[in-house]
Amino acid sequence: MLKQSKPLIATVVATMALSFGVGTTGVSASKLDDLQNQQQQIEQKKNELNRGIQEKSSTIKANSEKKDKLLAQIRDLHGKIETKQNEIAKLEQEIQTTKAEIEALRASIKELEQKIADRDALLRDRVRAMQVTGGSASYVDVLLGANSFSEFIDRVSAVNTLREADRQIIAEQKADKATLEDQKNQVESKLATQEENKKKLEAAKAELDRQKKDLNGLVEQLEAEQQRLEKEQASLETEYSEAHEMSDELKQQIVAEQERIAVIARKAEEERKRKEAEARKQAAAAAASEQAESNRKAATSSKPASAGNTVAHTSAPAPAVSGGTWTRPAAGRITSTFGPRDLSWASSNHQGVDIANATGTPIVAAGNGIVSRAGSHPTLGNYIMITHSVNGKTMTTVYGHLSAIGTSQGAQVSKGQQIGRMGSTGRSSGPHLHFEVHIGNFGNPVNPMLYVPL
Template sequence: MRKQSKWVLRIFAVAASGALLFNTPSALANSLNDLKKEQQNIQEKKSSIQSNIKETETKIDTNESKIDQIMAQIQALDNEIMATEKSISAVLSEIEQTTTEIEALNASIAELEQKIADRDKLLKERIRAVQVSGGSVNYLDVLLGANSFVDFIDRFSAVNTLMEADRKILKEQAEDKAKLEEQTASLEKKLQEQEDSKAQLLSLKANLDNQKSSKGTLVDQLEAEQAKLLEDKEQMETEYEEVLNLDKEIQDKIVAEQKRQAEIARKAAEEKKKREAAERQRQQAASGSTTSIPEVSSGNWTKPASGRFTSGYGYRMHPIYGKGKMHYGIDIANSTGTPVVSAADGVVSYASPLSTYGNVIMVTHSIDGQTITSLYAHLSSIKVSVGQVVSKGQHIGAIGTTGNSTGPHLHFETHLGYWEGMASNSVNPLRYISL
């Protein structure tokens, strides 16, 4: 941006120095046009920078909103992680309690296994005893082998006791084995459930940690982008400030250039005053009239043509369209060919046909630091060219009826600044001239 500013200023310096060296109407016009073009470029640059600043501010607000949303999500994840960690702690406490229970159960199982082993040993001994006695115990032979009734009763009681003991051993053995299987299955199921619960919670926590990490990474990216946007905005604001300063410099140069051109035009007019007076006299003689060119008034302005004042500035019934319409100038009627003069010292900025105006001349004046443009329309002839310096009262054209016109007359307008359309900066010409 600084390089561009220096380049623009160098261009201005070259344009200004060129105008001073050559001091010609075209050089003056080009110098001022260059300044105006550069001013327009700067205005466009200002608008572009302002648009970029607003766009960046919108992105900053959007990023800020995204960061707030993600931070809220991270907070929610933190709450979930804390709840999950609390659940994991509860499960670990349950596992610790279950471990204590398992130790007690293991002791019970060991005792039960010992009982089963002892019974297995006893049963094995009983089986061996049966095998030694021939493969089976005949309780009837035992009873019939009694020597007496008392011996029979003793033998019967012993047989019952032995049979009951065998049944009890078998029953207890079956019950203990079932109990062992039940306790073992219960232990395995409880351990599996706790391990499953622990694994699920650990998986959930890992997932939440990953989400939090991902969100944190996104926040880091957004914050980095936010910092870049803020840096860009600050840079654009600095650039805008530089453009503002440059705009002020160019505006000052434009004012100075207009004053310089006005001074050059004034001096040129003074140098040509006698010659122009002689020219006017010659034209008057040639036209056979001594009153066709109006007398030059004192002051900055003079009447642009002799004739009858037919229409003023403001709303009127339009003679062609037949309805109320704004009239942005005044009309002076006279015969075709009546001389038209420059209303003030200045530089010709336009001299050509223009739309419904017909043949048009525009003269840009710089009076007391104020730029004013006068317009002369419906001319039958144009006697000056663009860039030509003209003096107040100098013959520049002739009354006619070109363009949209109902008869020969001069349509005369004045605009503050430059002409940018009939309605732009238009003011009543009677502010400056007297009829």
């Protein structure tokens, strides 16, 4: 549509240039018709452009709503990602704490391992000593080697103490080894659990990041689409603005042409009145001359004139033509008047008066003027438009639904002159004349009954 509209506008401009290049002398109703056709083309183009603009605007609005929904999802994902990030940070801090605990435990384990090693060395020494002395026999040797009873008692006490110490060392050795193994298992399990939780959190965050990336991609696509649509809409709006400016220019040209035709109609009316006045003057002079001749003959005649020999002749107007500025445009009955009406198949605001009669009933010009348009219209059917000059003011009459057109654009017509025949062309329910009166040029309809004797 963008590629086709500019050539059309260029064509209209070229047509306007050719049309305006024609000489301005004489009546050029065809030029007015061309201007109005060009304006109609521009208006159609404006409607197409406006529809395109509205479609783009609707699509842009829909995309914008879709984009807002995606951005809302992205904001929600941002919140979830931040939550996961905080959980990961908290877990990393816990892991660091656990690692610090592990380091401290390692130092404790190292000390415990040293104690266990020392005990192992002591126990090995004791075992070697027992092996050299034959095991428990060494305790007997110790007891029998006493030199007195009191020394024997002391040695018995010392032996018991050593044996209890050996049992204590062995028990502590077992307990320390069990504690060491348990601490190692707890720390390693805790660390493994934390590392596993960290992996899960990182996987969840990675999935959220992926979703966010996908949504960002969709947003970028929508933004690119929005930019394309907005660019196309701006182009359509520019074309619409150009077409609107051209339409305004055409309207000015049409008004100027209508005014020019109105001037011609006014001059034609002035010329008609001048000729009528001249004719009346010549008729009066002829009547005066005839009366003078009659008087002269009467004075010289030997026979007096008889009153019964004088016959008065009158020239009455045709029955269908009224006196004054306007006359009824057709015989028949009025079926619809000017103004609002309740019809399902026709305009609710009637801009004229309908006069019904048989098909073929003569249609006459309601007043003196110049035919500004004569042609066909989807609603009016065959129609005629006449521009009149009434006391220096422009008026326009319209005659629609004709079965036949008996005049042409640019023709000068007189009040009561037949211009066509009644019909039912266009949007019509039966044979009738649709008659309109406009103040000035076409576009300012008034009630015809206020001006024309109907």
